[in-house]
Amino acid sequence: MTVSFMLNGTAATWMGPPVTRLSAALRDDLGLTGTKVGCEAGDCGACTVLLDGRQVCSCLVAMGQVEGCAVETVEGLAADDGTLARLQKSFLAHGAAQCGICTPGMLMAAEELLRKVSRPGRGEVEDALGGVLCRCTGYAKIVDAVVAAADPTAIVTPSAGAAVGARLVRVDGHAKVTGLDVFGADGVPPDALWIRVVRAPHARGRFTLGDMTPLRRRLAAVLTAADVPFNGFGIYPDIKDQPVLADGIVRYRGEAVVALVGEHATVLSIRDDEVPIDWAPEPPVMGIDAATAADAPLIQADKPKNLLLEGGVRHGDATAAFAGCAAVAEGVFETVFVEHAYIEPEAGWAQRVGDRIEIHVTTQTPYMDRDEIANVMQLKPENVRIVPTACGGGFGGKLDLSVQPLVAVAAWLLKRTVACVYTRPESMAASTKRHPARISAKFGCDATGRLLACDVTATFDTGAYASWGPTVANRVPVHAMGPYVVPHVRTRGEAYFTNGPPAGAFRGFGVPQAAIAHEAMMDELADKLGIDRLEFRHRNALRTGDTTATGQVLAHSAGLAQCLEALRPHWRRTQDEVVAFNENGGMRRRGVGIGCMWYGIGNTSMSNPSCIRIGLSPDGTLTLYNGAVDIGQGSNTILTQIAADALGLPAAQFALVSGDTDLTADAGKTSASRQTFVSGRAAEGAGRDLRQQILRLANAGPDAELSLDGARLTVHEAGEVRVIDLATIGSLTGEGRFDPPTTPLDANGQGIPYATYAFAAQMAEVEVDIELGTVRVLRIVAAHDVGRAINPTLVEGQIEGGIAQGLGLALMEEFLPGRTENLHDYLIPTFGDVPEIECILIEDREPLGPSGAKGVGEPGLVATAPAILGAIHHATGVRARRVPLLPHRLREAIVGLKGTGA
Amino acid sequence: MGEYIRPSRLEEALSALARPHTVLAGGTDFYPARVGRTIDEDIVDVTAIDALRGISATAAGWRLGATTSWRALIEADLPPLFDGLKQAAREVGGRQIQNSGTLAGNLCNASPAADGVPGLLALGAEVEIASREVIRRVPLERFITGLRRTDLRPGELVVALHVARPTHPARSAFLKLGARRYLVISIAMAAATLEVAEGRVAAARVAVGACSAVAQRLVALEAALVGAPLDRSLADRVDPTHLGPLAPIDDLRGSADYRRQSVLVLLRRLLAGLAP
């Protein structure tokens, strides 16, 4: 059928089956990939467009219904000459786009509203945009941007030397607000073959493959384990335990079994039950108790007791010290599988170029991908090229391989371009999760409230494969005593295999789970001694000069006490307000809570170097060659700001080459909050190196000022002007490297696991509906010691986004294999759930960091759940022992407390 | 590849339905059930049929066309009788879903958590159904027959919903309980319509959703309300014994016990809220 309609003001025709989704027609046939697809089920709103002026999910509109209608997409927002609409500018100025995958949908939903109401209130914005999910921003800056869309926007353009500390607009922002950014599924060449993966419907079992010949006749290939040169991958060099395609055994529901490769329509038309797989399911081992039972079957034959790893920290004599404590608190806390729920599902494509394989993919870690694919393909790393696309959110979930080995194997064998884009249910079933944890904590203090001892055991369900399990089990014991001075410490981390989904890296690597436990203990000790909860923490806060439980002296930049001091006035005022509110009685009770955290920046006791280069070409193009992937958190911008000031030229003059393993150096993975600190230092080094070379060429001193105009590089010094003609001197390259100084931990966990730590304290005010058990978070004040805020807007964005995820962890997120594999049964916070957030940035400089900066990618999340749970306790007396505290669980606990059904 | 027709006349749609076809309206239930696979069934798209559109007043009351969207309902000029249904409409999904999703689609999808059903039950709505042969009307109570099952027979289409004009001035309200603010499947919800004469409840219709396979009227509660003064003491009339028709289950959104308790809370608040 031919459909005629208006598309962004121009007549358009489209031909195809009329039941085709509008989103697919726009993206696949009309070339407008600005409209994003995150679920095909109406749940995420990324595909929102205007149909006759009204916002609709284009994934729910049949092309047949578009006949004669007007369709408007993000590509139509800017003027024909490319001038951005006010709304787009406002998004840029407010930092409303992080990864940008939700941005087109947000813009279109806002556009519908703004045509009716030019100056909407916050409530109107929330109602109008409430059908679009964002996993990055926590929504605050999006609301700000829409509310202010009618106002002229002030765009900051810092001059040379003034970039650090400025609210510079994201350097990659323009592409994100125009729909031009190319994400994993956006750049698939039209001639590509497609993969659809057939996945295990059982969490544990054996299978045999039947005769694939009939299927092979309809397809280019049917790939099985036998087609994979080295069928194992994993984060650690010595644990390659996860098969690319299962080989007769499956260990979790959603594990890849067979890859169908063919024309797009063909692979989609083949149902799972048409693929001859003979299943012999076995009862799965679910949860820590089942995995550690005496007669538990082994998940992996060579892993006795299902134990992946254990380790811990010992300092002083905790057992003896408890005897001398005036107050002791104890508790066991449990968390569940949590899904990253980035709005962009895993996606990418590969092509074989001679004896090399080239993979375009959404990833957090191009260099690890390169080496892993080389191993899977049994190629040399130089023969693998990873070209990261824009990444529509990662949060740790895109640190593991997903589509990469599948498209690589298929493209290699078939010598064709091969693409794979996960569906949402597939993404949720197959990808890694946050580790479920059971944390037994015991803390004791003296009569003045000084902590004396702690004993924490954190047991993790690491799922079917190791993934980042060892990282979690190593990181947690170092952090499990909380950001406090505790002289006698015993902490342990252990991780067990189960038939759950592989638990991997997720913002905080287990520390958010541990923080729930240690912060509950702080509250209980403070309450026992009648000490204010904030003051109790302030008394015990790690400060510069203190020694941590691993024996590390914090020489600099330990700003927790300052964070708490910044919260103090808010805390006191809110306490009073809460008391006044609750005096009115009624079904709603308010409470206020506090959560503190610390977070070691970078890998735990492991080298994690970064190398950044800056090139100045003969024509005067200044390029940041940046191997650090920006997954929305803003490293492209941060590194540009740092490099610009180190070099002494305006940030606006930088071009960017990002991530491509052929063009950049290895800057390490985007995880562990390390890119600002580690790659930032490398970028600073690169800027300085290039500056040195220029000054040497001009024979100028260190204070000279540079300016660049085409190929003319001018060096000004004390009234003297020297001009360098770049065309005659050839290219210049500055290079910087940094590897944060750490030492290995010994058998007692003693050593220097991290070069520096971020600190934070957050306060949450909540209102609990006592009768229904529902919780509304009213306000969060977040004080973060970030060393130095290179770009305050981006720092706030990380904090706000982290808070939204922490809120989800506390109140609503629970991944249940087979049951919450979509975004309507798995709930993440919406516009209406995330409260007003006030960020307070404490800048206790870290001399090792670039301009004193540390990282902030994960800390935002860590302190939030404890603060919310503490506030709920304050309001109701219920101490959450298990999160998420869904309404029915909270209500049951309230009833249990009162012993009445009222 | 299946057939797809999008007629503008009802008769064409009904003729097509002589052979099995899937009906497509706003697509907000249809497409989510078909993620990641080819759609090859035969389809009758009913969104271009004039006879299925619009809200109008009739001699007996109001007619809501089958393809009336939630948004059209919210924007329609209707008496306070419809306030509850409008509140429900505002709680459906997000704006996009409200713009596309239709009333009849919500009923025909027959989810236990369909937010439109309690409100329409509380309005005493009737479903008008057409086939090539006959046009018939069924009270909504008898239209949804079970979990994702309706009284629609092969060849039939929902054409409209009818709401009778109440004898006395009426008011209505709706409350929904969910674990987040927008885009949330109800854990439980309740709707009530009260007709008021001389400051007292002259007639009452109360319905609860997501606490049984099909949303249920609570006739015992309705009876207990009749004659009561229209003030906040209405809430006191709610009694656990009124929940007889409900059969809540444990699922990931809540336990059966929690649902039973919460419904009482919702009903009390709903009724208190209906008092001036």
Ligand SMILES: Cc1cc2nc3c(=O)[nH]c(=O)nc-3n(C[C@H](O)[C@H](O)[C@H](O)COP(=O)(O)OP(=O)(O)OC[C@H]3O[C@@H](n4cnc5c(N)ncnc54)[C@H](O)[C@@H]3O)c2cc1C
């Ligand atoms: C993100 C999201 C959020 C949602 N939130 C809610 C919510 O909060 N509350 C809620 O109740 N629902 C919700 N829904 C479900 C859905 O939007 C509603 O049920 C909607 O009213 C369905 O209408 P539709 O026109 O889109 O139905 P369609 O998807 O077009 O059709 C639904 C079913 O009804 C049949 N059908 C439709 N019209 C007719 C007719 N005239 N005659 C016979 N059969 C017909 C179709 O064959 C199909 O089986 C949500 C859906 C999504 C995707």
Ligand code: FES
């Ligand atoms: S892709 Fe349409 S709502 Fe998610």
Ligand code: FES
């Ligand atoms: S910016 Fe919204 S999902 Fe990433």
